[in-house]
Amino acid sequence: MDFDEKIEKVENIMRGKNIVIAFSGGADSTMVTYIANKVANKCLAITFNNEIMPTTFLADAKRIAKSIGIKHEIIDQNFLEIDKFKENKSDRCYLCRNIMYSNIKKSANENGYETIVDGTNISDLLEDRPGIMVNYENNILSPLVNAGIEKEEVIEFLNKNNIEYSKSTTCLATRIKTGEEITGKKINRIKYAEDLLKNLTKDDTLRVRDISNTAQIETENIDPLLNKKTLQLIESELKAVNFEKITLDVGTSSSEKKEIVIYKPCKDEANKIMFENELPYKIDISKTCPNLENLGKLKCSEKMGVAMIDIDGKNITLFENGKIVARKVKDKEDAQNILIKVLPLIRRVI
Numbered sequence: 001m002d003f004d005e006k007i008e009k010v011e012n013i014m015r016g017k018n019i020v021i022a023f024s025g026g027a028d029s030t031m032v033t034y035i036a037n038k039v040a041n042k043c044l045a046i047t048f049n050n051e052i053m054p055t056t057f058l059a060d061a062k063r064i065a066k067s068i069g070i071k072h073e074i075i076d077q078n079f080l081e082i083d084k085f086k087e088n089k090s091d092r093c094y095l096c097r098n099i100m101y102s103n104i105k106k107s108a109n110e111n112g113y114e115t116i117v118d119g120t121n122i123s124d125l126l127e128d129r130p131g132i133m134v135n136y137e138n139n140i141l142s143p144l145v146n147a148g149i150e151k152e153e154v155i156e157f158l159n160k161n162n163i164e165y166s167k168s169t170t171c172l173a174t175r176i177k178t179g180e181e182i183t184g185k186k187i188n189r190i191k192y193a194e195d196l197l198k199n200l201t202k203d204d205t206l207r208v209r210d211i212s213n214t215a216q217i218e219t220e221n222i223d224p225l226l227n228k229k230t231l232q233l234i235e236s237e238l239k240a241v242n243f244e245k246i247t248l249d250v251g252t253s254s255s256e257k258k259e260i261v262i263y264k265p266c267k268d269e270a271n272k273i274m275f276e277n278e279l280p281y282k283i284d285i286s287k288t289c290p291n292l293e294n295l296g297k298l299k300c301s302e303k304m305g306v307a308m309i310d311i312d313g314k315n316i317t318l319f320e321n322g323k324i325v326a327r328k329v330k331d332k333e334d335a336q337n338i339l340i341k342v343l344p345l346i347r348r349v350i
Helices: 003-014 027-039 057-068 092-110 122-126 132-137 151-160 184-201 228-240 285-292 332-345
Strands: 018-022 042-049 071-076 115-117 207-211 214-218 245-249 274-278 297-301 306-311 314-319 323-327
Touching (some): 018 092, 027 042, 027 057, 042 057, 042 092, 071 092, 092 115, 092 132, 122 151, 122 332, 184 207, 184 214, 285 306, 314 332, 323 332
Parallel strands (some): 018 042
Antiparallel strands (some): 274 323, 297 306, 306 314, 314 323
């Protein structure tokens, strides 16, 4: 499926419907909103303000919605007043999205909107995002997933059509290590640190992680920081808001493309082509298998933690540890097209 066909599929999913979009102003939700505004019967963008987002989050969302020309509403709820959220356990992302989408769903139902969509793309399914389970449980549509659109294709579409979007829409709670309590003090000092460093680097995707009172800086534009006076300024400002230590992460960029499939030569069968991927989460075989039944011949073993499915002579094996192997495929594109069908049907362990 070429990109134009993918866009047509996104349009057809939303065409003629009354749609509410979970709208952050980020690349993915902006693309969905732009298309929905053209093809839906009527549509409404709803932004959830949970008080733990970057400084310009709301202003950016309002401006971008206005530029698209879509009706826009804000739902306010301070997550720092929710004890279970502040505990910051491994299910925090799931809890967060469940609260937000429940409120968006309520607003949609009260105002006669039958369909709720979000900007989840197929690349997101390769990441550790337990909140995506909320979509499945609440029948939230993800047109970009259904069309197999990857993150890079979203950016390409927006740039090609000169559509403005925000590069800073991730929850600041993601900067705090799982298991460490989320507090207003931590959120505020992260916000302060990121605003300072974004101004110095001009990098809107910069992150400052709060790890046991250490500020870990992650940026793709490291050069503006590498002089003595700037480093002294950063140390002084961040220690003033009670960070005890400041570090600079110069590792692999978080924006590195995540491949849907990776080629793995078969050592014992030189004439066979095999591709695989390893998801950063465990697969719930018992909940995944029923979703695969309509794709092809299926064999599942919960005891062994394996699901095997034949699709038009091509074999896909899912392992509960998150590994996916594609065999008997023609090439990488063929394997990728198969995985795009399978990924949305996988149910993960939370």
